[in-house]
Every structure is written in structure tokens, then in C-alpha cells.
Amino acid sequence: MANEGPRHGWIRNLAILLVLWEVAGRFQLVAGGALPAPSAILARFWEDKSDYPPHVLATLEASFLGFLIGNAIAIAAGVAFVLSPLLLRLFRGVNIAIFALPPIAISPVLVLTFSGMAPRVILAAIGCYFATMTATVLGLTQADPRSLDVVRAYGGSRWDELRLVQFRSALPAILGGFRVAAPAAVLGAILAEFGGGGRFGLGTYLLGSLGRADPPRLWCIGLTATLIAGLAYAAFAVAGRRVTGTARAVTVPTAAPAAPAMGGNRATALLLATAAAVLPLVLWWLLLVVLNVPEMIAKTPAGIVDYLVLGGGAAQAQERLLAALAQTLPIAVIGLAAGLAFAFALAVLADLFPAITRSFMPVALVTQTMPLVALTPLLVLLLGRGTPLILWVTISVTFFPAFVTIAQGMAMVPRAALDVPRAYGATRLQQLRLVSVPASLPYLFAATRLAAPRALLGVMIAEWLATGTGLGNLLNQSRGYLDYGMIWTVAAVSVLIAVAFYQVVVVLERWTLGRLGMRTTE
Amino acid sequence: MRLAIDRRKFLKLGAAASAAAALGGRAASAANPLSMQAAWINDAEFTGYFVAIDNGYYTAEGLDLTYLPGGPDVIPESTIVAGKADLALTTPDTTVKAIAEQGAKFKIIGAQYQKNPIGIVSLAAKPIKTPQDLVGKTLAVPPVNVISVEAMLKLNNIDKSQVNIVPYAYDPTPLVKGEIDASLDFTTNVPFTIKQAGPEAVSFLLYDAGFTIFNDTVVVTEETLKNKRKELVAWLRASRKGWDENLKDPNLYPPKFADTWFKGTGRTIENEIYFNNAQKPLIETPAGIFSMTDEAIAKNIEALSQVGIKATKDMFDASLLAEI
Numbered sequence: 001m002a003n004e005g006p007r008h009g010w011i012r013n014l015a016i017l018l019v020l021w022e023v024a025g026r027f028q029l030v031a032g033g034a035l036p037a038p039s040a041i042l043a044r045f046w047e048d049k050s051d052y053p054p055h056v057l058a059t060l061e062a063s064f065l066g067f068l069i070g071n072a073i074a075i076a077a078g079v080a081f082v083l084s085p086l087l088l089r090l091f092r093g094v095n096i097a098i099f100a101l102p103p104i105a106i107s108p109v110l111v112l113t114f115s116g117m118a119p120r121v122i123l124a125a126i127g128c129y130f131a132t133m134t135a136t137v138l139g140l141t142q143a144d145p146r147s148l149d150v151v152r153a154y155g156g157s158r159w160d161e162l163r164l165v166q167f168r169s170a171l172p173a174i175l176g177g178f179r180v181a182a183p184a185a186v187l188g189a190i191l192a193e194f195g196g197g198g199r200f201g202l203g204t205y206l207l208g209s210l211g212r213a214d215p216p217r218l219w220c221i222g223l224t225a226t227l228i229a230g231l232a233y234a235a236f237a238v239a240g241r242r243v244t245g246t247a248r249a250v251t252v253p254t255a256a257p258a259a260p261a262m263g264g265n266r267a268t269a270l271l272l273a274t275a276a277a278v279l280p281l282v283l284w285w286l287l288l289v290v291l292n293v294p295e296m297i298a299k300t301p302a303g304i305v306d307y308l309v310l311g312g313g314a315a316q317a318q319e320r321l322l323a324a325l326a327q328t329l330p331i332a333v334i335g336l337a338a339g340l341a342f343a344f345a346l347a348v349l350a351d352l353f354p355a356i357t358r359s360f361m362p363v364a365l366v367t368q369t370m371p372l373v374a375l376t377p378l379l380v381l382l383l384g385r386g387t388p389l390i391l392w393v394t395i396s397v398t399f400f401p402a403f404v405t406i407a408q409g410m411a412m413v414p415r416a417a418l419d420v421p422r423a424y425g426a427t428r429l430q431q432l433r434l435v436s437v438p439a440s441l442p443y444l445f446a447a448t449r450l451a452a453p454r455a456l457l458g459v460m461i462a463e464w465l466a467t468g469t470g471l472g473n474l475l476n477q478s479r480g481y482l483d484y485g486m487i488w489t490v491a492a493v494s495v496l497i498a499v500a501f502y503q504v505v506v507v508l509e510r511w512t513l514g515r516l517g518m519r520t521t522e
Numbered sequence: 523m524r525l526a527i528d529r530r531k532f533l534k535l536g537a538a539a540s541a542a543a544a545l546g547g548r549a550a551s552a553a554n555p556l557s558m559q560a561a562w563i564n565d566a567e568f569t570g571y572f573v574a575i576d577n578g579y580y581t582a583e584g585l586d587l588t589y590l591p592g593g594p595d596v597i598p599e600s601t602i603v604a605g606k607a608d609l610a611l612t613t614p615d616t617t618v619k620a621i622a623e624q625g626a627k628f629k630i631i632g633a634q635y636q637k638n639p640i641g642i643v644s645l646a647a648k649p650i651k652t653p654q655d656l657v658g659k660t661l662a663v664p665p666v667n668v669i670s671v672e673a674m675l676k677l678n679n680i681d682k683s684q685v686n687i688v689p690y691a692y693d694p695t696p697l698v699k700g701e702i703d704a705s706l707d708f709t710t711n712v713p714f715t716i717k718q719a720g721p722e723a724v725s726f727l728l729y730d731a732g733f734t735i736f737n738d739t740v741v742v743t744e745e746t747l748k749n750k751r752k753e754l755v756a757w758l759r760a761s762r763k764g765w766d767e768n769l770k771d772p773n774l775y776p777p778k779f780a781d782t783w784f785k786g787t788g789r790t791i792e793n794e795i796y797f798n799n800a801q802k803p804l805i806e807t808p809a810g811i812f813s814m815t816d817e818a819i820a821k822n823i824e825a826l827s828q829v830g831i832k833a834t835k836d837m838f839d840a841s842l843l844a845e846i
Contacts, residue, residue, distance in 0.1 A: 032699050051786045111596070115606045199564065199591050200786060207593055208563050209788035211712070213694040213719040217788065296626060297603050313623075376691060381701055385688055468665070468689040476689070477665040482599055482620040 017363065034381045036216040041223065044216035051205065056224065058200035062117055062189035063232075066124020071181060074129045075174065078136025079162070081257065086272075088137075088257065093276040093499075094283065095257070099130045100453035100498035103191050104460055104472070105491040108479055110192065112297050112487070113288070120192040120201070127188035128181035135177025137257040139170025175240040182232035190225055190371060202228075206374060215378065222374035299488035307485030317486060320474060321493065328459055328470035329497070331387065335394030336455035336501075340448060342395050343402035350403075351410050351436065352428055368400050376465045385466050394458035401454070402447035409443025410436045442518055445509040452501035456494060553581065556753045557588035559598045559607035561738055564591050564783050565711070566776055566797035568611075570634075570811075572783045573775055574764025583756035599628065599741065608746050609754065611738040613638075615669055618826055618833045627744040629839045632758055632812035634738035634765075637729045637804045640670065641709035645697065646722035650704045653678035653731050659703035662690035667706050670728055670735075673829040677732035694719065710800035714793050733828075734821040740812065751842065758812055759846045765811045772798040814840045 018038055024030050025037025036044075045052075081088040103123060110119040143166040151161050193203025206221045281301045288298045299307065308317055349356065372379075372393065383389040413436045421431045463472030471490060478486035513519065560568050571589065574580055580587040590607055592598055598610035599620055611634065620626040642661070644650035650659065653674060663671050668687065675682050688702065694712055696702045698719045705712070706728075713723040729735070742754060768775050776784065776794035784794060807813055819840075823833040 034695060034699060048788075051788065054786050112600055112604070115604070194593075204563070204593065205786065205788055207692070210691055210693040211707075212715055212788065213698050215695060218693075294603050294605070296624065297600050376693070380696055381699055464689070465691055466689065468687070473665060473689065477668065479597055480616065480665050480667070481669070482597060482616050482624065482626070484600075484624075 030378075030382070032381065034215055034378045036219055040216045041220045044214075045220045045224075048217065048220070052224065054200045055202050055205040056228070058204075059186065059189055059193065059202045059225075059228065062120035062192070062201065063124045063185040063228075065117070066121045066126075066189060067128055067182060067185040069121065070125030070128030070185065071132045071178065073125065074132035074177070074181075075136050077129075078133045078140065081133075081137050082140040082166075083158070083162075089272045090276055090279060093278075093280050095130070095133070096499050096502055097280045097495055098126060100502050101126075101495045102453065102457040102460055102498060103127075103188065104457065104464065105475060105494040107192055107194070108475065108487055109491045112484070113291060113293050120189045123188040123192040124185040125188075127184035131180040131184065132174065132177035134257055135173045135180075136170060139173030140166045142173070143169040171243060172240065175236060175243060179233055179236035179240060182236050183229035186225065186229040186232055187371075203371070206371060218374040222370045226370050297484045299485055301492075304485065304489050304492055308489055311485075317489070320486070321489060324469075324471045324474040324490075325493075328456075328463065328472070331390050331470075332394070332456045332459045335391055335459055336398060336448075336452055338391055339395045339398030339451055339455060339458075340402055340444075343399040343406055343447060343451070344444070346399065346403045347406040347410055348432060348437075350407050351432060364400055364403075367396050372397075372461055372465065380466050385468075389466050390459055390462040393462040394455050397458035397461070398451040398454045402451045405443050405447040405450060406440060409440030409446075412443075413439045441516070442509075442513060445505065445513065449502055449505045449509070452505055453498035456498050456501065460494065553584050553586035554750075554753050554756075555586045555588065556580075556609075556750065556757055557590060557607040558757070559590045559596070559601040559610040560592045561598050561611040561613070562592045564787055565789060566794040566801065567708070567710075567738070568783075569775055569779070569794070569798055570765030570768045570805075571761060572764075572779055573768045574760050576778075576782075577764070577767065579760035579763045580757070583760045585753060585756055585760065587757070599626070602628075602741065602743055602746070608750060609740055609742045609757065612741045613667075613670075613737055614735050614739045614822060614833075615673075615826060615829075615831060617739060617741050618822075618837055619669075619831050621837050622832045622834075628741050628837070629744055629747050630739045630741055630814070630837055631747070631754060631839050631842045632740035633736035633814050633818075634740070634812065635736055635801070635804050636807045636813075636818065637727065638670075638733070638735050638737035639708045639710045639727070639801060639804050640667065640706060640737065641725045641727040641729075642704050643694075643697070643707050643709060643712050643716070643723055643725040644704040645700075645716070646724050648700075648703060649724045651724060651726060653680055656680065656704065657684045660686040660688060660701075662688050662696065662702045662705040664690045664692065664706065669829055669831075670733060671706055673825065674728045674731050674733040677825070677828050708797075710797050710804070711793070714796040718790075718793075732825070734825045736814070736818070736822060747839070755842050755845045758842055762811045762846065765805065768798070769802050769806060772802055810843070810846070813843055814838055 021035075022037045022039060025033075025035055025040060029035075077091070081091070103126070106126075107119065107123060110122055113119075114122065140162075147165045147169075148161050151164055156164065190201070190203040190206075193201035194207060202221055202225050206218065209217045209221060285300050285302075288300055291298075295303070308314055308321070311317075346360075379389055379392065383392055417435050417439060418431055421434050426434065459470065460472035460475070463470040464476050465472075467473070471494060475487065475490040478484075478490065558571070560571070562568075564572075575587060575589065588607075590601065592611075598607075598612045599617060601607040602610045603626070609631075614630065614633075617626075617628055617630065621628050642650055642653075642656070650656060656675070657680060661671070671685075671687065672682050675685065690705050690707070692707070694705065694707075694716050697705050698716060698721060709725040709727060713725055716723040740758070742750075747754065773795055776798055777791050779794075780791050784791065805811060809815055819835060819838045822838075823835065826833040
């Protein structure tokens with residue numbers, strides 16, 4: 001968080017937490033001993049230490065390559081979008097799709113389409129793209145107009161403006177983007193390792209270890225992944241501070257950058273919107289043609305229409321898909337609401353009792369980067385295999401970014417606005433209710449936009465790992481049945497749903513904020 | 523911004539690069555390249571191939587073999603369709619389903635396991651020894667294998683709604699802790715793991731419950747079969763030699779691979795030794811390893827027909843085995 005509290009308090013809280021964890025683990029207090037004690041995890045690490053280097057190196061290699069490629073594309077795209085608002089409009093669909101797509105749905109598709117390290121690198125790169133691209137666009141457009149005027153007055157070209165003013169002013173923002181992108185690259189690489197084959201990588205190691213009924217090993221691998229993601233984040237936080245001399249608060253990009261209003265009639269606007277919606281499909285098609293993937297395993301948009309509407313087994317395929325959607329969608333909406341409610345409650349608590357929140361943060365960060373596969377046995381033992389488990393997983397993948405965004409909104413409420421109720425003797429709670437909460441409404445919407453696609457991801461993960469229901473299970477089962485049509489259908493449908501979730505929130509947001517006379521956050 | 527390189531230069535570069543690649547490729551391999559996609563991560567299931575590679579049996583047959591390990595989410599059949607491998611080790615039910623229902627052009631040219639090692643594993647304290655014992659119980663099954671379990675239940679006149687089937691993520695912890703009553707896994711492997719975690723385990727094979735199919739069937743595309751027949755026969759010969767050598771003393775080879783094939787898999791060598799011993803009776807057959815007798819093929823077809831998978835005799839091609 002932006003305002004660091006007293007160092008010692010933080011360390012003390014962490015120490016208390018570790019002691020509690022150790023006691024719970026030692027005396028097998030949680031789920032009949034399925035939660036291992038920290039000391040048992042460390043001891044296991046010491047025993048297995050020679051196993052780790054090749055796995056860690058493989059994960060680092062894929063994440064690093066993905067980080068380089070993803071960010072290079074992201075910065076190039078950001079620059080192109082700033083130079084050409086038309087391009088930004090055309091790519092709006094692609095940007096939102098990349099922002100919203102659930103990685104578990106596209107990982108099998110990547111593994112079918114590419115080979116070797118490529119799926120890992122691509123998923124890592126996709127993890128980076130959005131954060132860095134939005135940061136680049138934001139940074140470039142926020143350059144001081146007076147400096148640009150100076151360059152222009154001396155006859156500088158568009159390139160000179162970019163080089164002399166905009167890149168320099170964008171550097172802190174881009175570094176901020178890298179900071180969010182780095183752990184995302186690590187997680188993307190690990191996720192693809194689950195599906196990619198190959199001998200080394202932390203994801204592969206985790207899978208190999210699953211069969212050993214050895215929770216300390218699973219936790220150790222999960223925490224190693226967390227540590228790498230955390231170090232990647234810290235490295236760019238330090239770099240950012242060194243380069244810019246400023247520290248910026250954690251921010252999570254919550255929306256695809258929108259193009260500035262352009263002249264032109266409604267027909268042009270409609271044409272552009274249609275083109276933006278069709279472009280992701282065209283790119284998907286082109287990619288398969290360029291890569292020359294056999295038709296049987298790689299389905300184009302036409303292939304999916306054929307599978308789902310025209311082909312022989314279409315009726316049965318539709319039935320299976322609809323049954324799965326009927327299980328997944330309601331719980332995804334409930335999970336989203338629960339995740340947001342939790343995030344909101346946490347943000348209010350953070351405002352009232354900052355110290356408690358700070359000590360809670362390390363735990364929250366671990367839940368964000370620890371691969372869920374490692375936690376599944378524990379979660380299943382604690383919560384069973386029903387709705388509570390799905391809700392818990394969904395809350396855990398949605399609340400953190402939502403909390404960060406809402407807390408940011410509350411922190412940005414102008415002091416002057418708070419002074420009014422304070423002068424009339426309002427309590428902290430009344431200040432919250434009357435000023436902070438309404439004032440941070442735009443951030444609540446931003447948080448919803450951010451959390452909506454993730455809620456779908458959370459539900460699918462829980463279905464895949466534990467409950468054996470819905471879209472997550474359909475995806476998993478289709479892989480076993482070599483039902484390539486269904487694998488691609490689930491991938492496409494889940495991306496479409498995630499995008500639809502996102503768009504619904506955008507519409508609601510515009511409507512509500514418009515009525516209240518407020519502006520959206522971006 | 524303008525790109526610093528023009529189209530013609532770019533094309534030249536591309537041509538030079540591909541020429542270099544072609545040269546490099548030719549110089550590197552005098553032997554015939556062949557690649558195989560395994561069905562799982564490196565464990566004792568594939569010891570025979572590791573022996574054949576390390577002892578130079580493939581090289582002696584003029585093969586330059588590339589070995590691709592699998593994993594829970596790797597679909598071996600996809601690898602051969604995509605042309606990333608020449609042959610794959612698969613489960614026959616999914617392969618036959620793909621041929622019958624999607625028109626996939628696959629041929630099964632051999633079978634590593636005469637008897638599928640997959641079975642129902644439970645704790646000795648709460649044993650499940652027959653299919654009937656499963657009624658009213660919770661059984662964890664990898665989604666890939668759900669059809670096999672449904673077939674076994676049907677063969678034993680049990681309605682599948684009577685068993686609570688949940689997804690299995692290959693982690694025996696829920697079984698050890700009693701959250702589930704049984705799981706579907708390799709009986710050659712998991713009982714050992716469970717014993718290491720404390721309790722004693724029991725198991726029975728789906729094969730013995732009437733689901734009489736092979737496993738780790740050697741599958742190729744019809745195109746590969748036509749173009750690389752000689753190499754495939756050579757592969758079968760070398761692989762059989764590797765398995766014969768390995769199974770002579772199942773305790774001998776796993777320790778030798780501790781720092782090579784089995785390094786970093788997260789499993790112990792004792793586990794691999796147990797596995798290697800347990801799989802011996804499921805692999806060995808008087809007709810020679812990999813063999814597919816008419817009788818065995820008929821049993822596969824019969825078992826698969828129980829779940830509505832229409833296997834036919836021409837999906838199996840035993841003629842390469844005859845050429846060994």
C-alpha cells in the first residue's frame with residue numbers, strides 16, 4: 001500500500017501469524033492435518049532442494065521470454081494506439097478480450113495449437129500485455145501539453161514529440177505497468193505448464209507431486225511460485241523508485257483505454273464498432289491459417305458454428321453446453337457479488353482500522369499468487385465439494401484487485417469534503433456513509449469491471465478441480481474425450497461471456513454515474 | 523514510425539535463415555528421425571523405452587528417437603494429429619472413440635499393457651473389493667477416465683447414478699483423509715504412495731471387473747503408417763527389446779535412472795521399483811510384448827461396445843508386430 005506503516009508492527013504481525021500457522025499445522029488442527037506447518041514445509045524444501053533448480057529455471061525462462069515479448073508488443077501497441085485513435089477503436093474488441101479471457105479456457109487451445117515452450121511463453125506474454133499497454137497509453141497521453149507545445153514551436157516532428165517528451169513522461173507509468181505484469185507473467189507460465197507437457201517447470205513439478213499425498217511438498221512448490229512472483233513485483237517496484245524517484249500506489253488497470261471522441265457520423269461509429277467486434281475473430285482465424293494447424297484439432301470460428309449449429313452432433317453439443325452454462329453462470333454472478341462485498345467490507349475496515357488491514361495484506365497477497373491446484377486438497381477437506389467451495393475460490397480470485405481499487409477510491413476522497421461532516425461532529429462511520437462511499441462509487445464500478453471476468457475464471461477453476469460440474473468440468477472432460485470442437489467452443493464461449501460481463505458493467509456504470517453527474521475513473 | 527528494414531531485405535533474410543536451417547538439419551542426423559509422445563510424466567510406466575534409449579537399441583535399428591513426455595493435460599492423440607510426433611501411447615477408449623465418432627485416421631499398431639493397470643483404489647480399513655461395493659460411495663475419477671468407469675459399472679449392472687463420481691486431481695490426500703471412499707488410478711502405483719502416507723490400500727483392476735481393454739496402445743496416423751512403416755517396425759523391435767531387458771529384473775533399472783530420466787519428477791525411486799514390479803504381469807505375454815492377438819482385440823471391441831463405442835477390427839493393425 002502507498003502509506004507504509006511502522007516497520008516493526010508489520011514484522012510483529014507476521015510473526016504472530018507464523019506462530020499461529022505453526023501451531024495449527026503441528027497439532028493438526030485444520031482439516032485433519034492437511035494444512036502443513038511452516039516448519040514442515042521448510043524441512044520438505046531442504047530434503048527436495050536438489051529438485052528445484054531445473055524447475056525454477058524452466059519457469060523463469062518461460063516467464064522471462066513471455067515478459068519480454070508481451071511487453072514489447074504492449075509498448076508498441078500502446079504507442080500505435082496513441083498515434084492513431086482509429087487503431088485504438090479497431091482493437092477495442094481485441095483489448096477487452098485479452099483483458100477478460102480466462103486463462104484456463106485458452107491454455108488447452110494454446111497447447112493444441114503450439115508446441116514446446118511456446119504455449120508457456122504466450123500465456124506469460126498475454127498476462128503482461130494488458131497492464132503494460134494501458135500503462136503506456138495512459139503515460140503517453142498524460143504528457144505535459146506545454147512541453148509538447150515547445151517541441152512543436154521549434155518545428156519538431158511527431159516523432160520528436162514522442163521521443164523528447166512523451167516517452168520520458170510515460171516512463172514511470174510504464175514501469176508501474178511492468179510491476180503488475182511481472183508476477184502475471186510468472187503465473188501465466190506456470191498455468192501453461194500444467195497443460196504443456198515437458199519435463200521441467202514448477203507447474204510440472206506440482207503435477208508430478210500431486211500423486212504423492214504430501215501436502216508440505218505442494219505448499220512448498222506453491223510458495224516458491226509465490227516467492228518468484230513477489231520478487232518479480234518487488235524488482236520493478238525498486239527499479240521504478242530508482243528511475244523516477246517516486247513511489248506510486250499499487251494500481252490495477254481496470255478498463256480498456258477508450259479512444260477520444262472523434263468526428264464522424266453514426267454510420268462510421270457503427271462500422272468501427274462492428275469492425276472492433278469482428279477483429280478478434282479474424283485474428284483467431286488468420287493465426288490458425290498461418291500456423292497451418294490441422295483442421296481436426298484447431299477449430300476456426302466457422303468450425304465452431306459447424307460444430308454447434310450445423311454438424312451431426314450439434315443438438316447434443318448444444319445440450320451439453322447449455323447444461324454446463326446453467327450450472328456455471330448463476331454461481332459466477334453470486335460469486336462476483338460475494339467477492340465485491342468482501343472487498344468492499346475490507347476497504348471500509350481498512351479505512352477504519354488501517355493496522356489490521358496491513359497485517360492481513362501478506363496473507364491476501366499469498367492467496368493471489370499461490371497456484372490453486374496446490375491448495376485444492378486442503379480446500380476440499382475444509383469445504384467439501386459443493387457450492388461453498390466454488391464461492392470461496394471465486395471470492396479469493398476476485399476480492400484482491402477489487403479491494404485495491406475500492407481502497408484507492410476511498411483514499412482519494414478530497415480532505416475538504418470530509419471536513420464538512422467532521423466539523424459537524426460526525427463519527428468515522430458517518431463520514432464513510434455520507435462522503436467516502438458515495439464519492440468512491442466510480443471506483444466501485446471500476447472494481448466490478450475488473451472482478452467480473454475473474455469471477456468466471458474462479459468458478460471454472462473450482463469446477464475443474466473439485467466439483468466436476470459446469471463449464472470447467474466440460475472443458476476438462478472434452479479434453480479427455482478428444483472432443484476438439486467442444487474444447488474450442490468452451491474457450492470461445494467463456495471469452496464471450498467474460499467480455500459480456502465486462503460490457504454489462506460498463507453500460508450500468510455509464511448510466512448510474514451519468515445520472516449522478518459523476519465521471520468514470522478512466 | 524517506419525520499420526528500418528524493407529521488404530526485399532526481409533525476404534532475403536528469411537531465405538538465408540531457412541537455408542541455414544535446412545543445412546543444419548541434414549548435417550545433424552544420419553539416422554532416421556522418429557518421435558514418440560508418451561502418455562504421462564516420466565515414471566516407471568515408460569522404463570522399457572528409457573532402457574532402449576540408454577542401451578542404444580533404437581540407434582542400432584537406425585532410429586534417431588525423440589521422446590516427448592506427457593502429463594495430465596497432454597492429449598497424446600493431438601500430438602500426432604498436429605504432426606509433432608510420429609507415434610503416441612494412448613488409452614484405447616479415447617483413441618477408438620476419436621476414430622469412430624470424429625473420423626480420426628488412427629491405427630493401433632501395438633499395446634504395451636495387455637491388461638489396463640487402471641483400477642479402483644481404496645483404503646484397507648474401508649475396503650472396496652468389487653464393483654458392487656461402490657454403490658452409495660464417493661469415487662474420484664480423472665475426467666478423462668469417466669467413460670471407463672461408466673463402462674465398468676454398466677458391465678456389472680450398476681446404474682451410474684448410484685455412485686457419486688467426483689473429479690480426481692491425481693492427489694491421494696482426499697482418499698487418505700477419508701474425504702472420498704475410492705479413487706481411480708494406476709494400481710501399479712498409488713497403493714505404494716498411500717502406504718507411504720500411512721494407511722494400507724487395496725485395489726481391483728477394471729480389467730478384472732470386465733472392462734477388458736489394453737492400455738498404452740501404440741497409435742499412429744494412417745499417413746505415418748504408410749510413410750514410415752519400416753521405422754515403426756524398427757521402433758517396435760527396439761522397444762520390445764528394451765522392455766524384455768527391463769522386466770528381466772524389475773529392480774535393476776529404476777535406480778540407474780535416478781539422476782537422468784526420473785530426476786525432478788517429485789517421485790521416489792522406491793516408488794518406481796514398486797511400479798516396475800507391479801506392471802510386469804500386466805505387460806508380459808507369451809506372444810511377445812506389444813502383441814495384439816485376435817482374442818485380445820475381440821475382448822477390447824466387446825468391452826468398448828458396452829459404452830456405445832463402436833470399435834472394429836480394422837482399427838487394430840497387428841501386421842507390423844508380425845514383421846518384428
